[in-house]
Amino acid sequence: MNLTGIHHIAIICSDYKISKEFYVNLMGFPIIREVYRKERDSYKLDLAIPDGTQLELFSFPNAPARPSYPEAQGLRHLAFQTTDIEAAVEELEGKGVEVEPLRIDEFTNRRFTFFSDPDGLPIELYEV
Template identity: 85%
Template sequence: MNLTGIHHIAIICSEYKISKEFYVNLMGFPIINEVYREERNSYKLDLALPDGTQLELFSFPDAPVRPSYPEAQGLRHLAFQTPDIVEAVQELEGKGIKVEPIRIDEHTKRRFTFFSDPDGLPIELYES
């Protein structure tokens, strides 16, 4: 098997317009494609990350909420790499996003922090 990277990460949101605003305007991910699938009453929004990875944002009517935070089975969190975590935190806080205090990874000695998307999905910033 010749796997070369992650193509996309899919997220199901509760309020499509709110999540679209968060990921496009607050996080700054450019839109690749947006489709409304009438037969499913569902939106699918493809967003570009700088390394070529994509985020897929879905809306589904009556999708169940996340069972617990953060230790539910399945996806635990998304982690985005940044060269300057302090600058990234300041930008997020300037946009009204609450960010946890910056911590040091005990194993790698790198700085990291967490914040949440509109549905409470944990998002990590990890300084590269």
């Protein structure tokens, strides 16, 4: 198959404007393109992650809520790497985001923490 990486991660938002604000202005991901698809009454926003991966945000009218249990099947969380976790946490908290206390990965001894996006999707910061 010659797979070389992840191209994109797609998220369906409950409130497109709030999620756009969160991922663009709070997380700092630049917009690649934004389109409104009239036939679907849906926005699609492509965002650039520094490693070349893209994050896609979608809005769909009346999308059903996804049950979110810590060990439910499906996507567990979205993890971003950082070289300075303390600075990243300080920046998030300065913007009003509640961030869990730092933890240590028992296998790698690396520091990590979690916070949530506007829809409660767990986001991990992992220090490399």
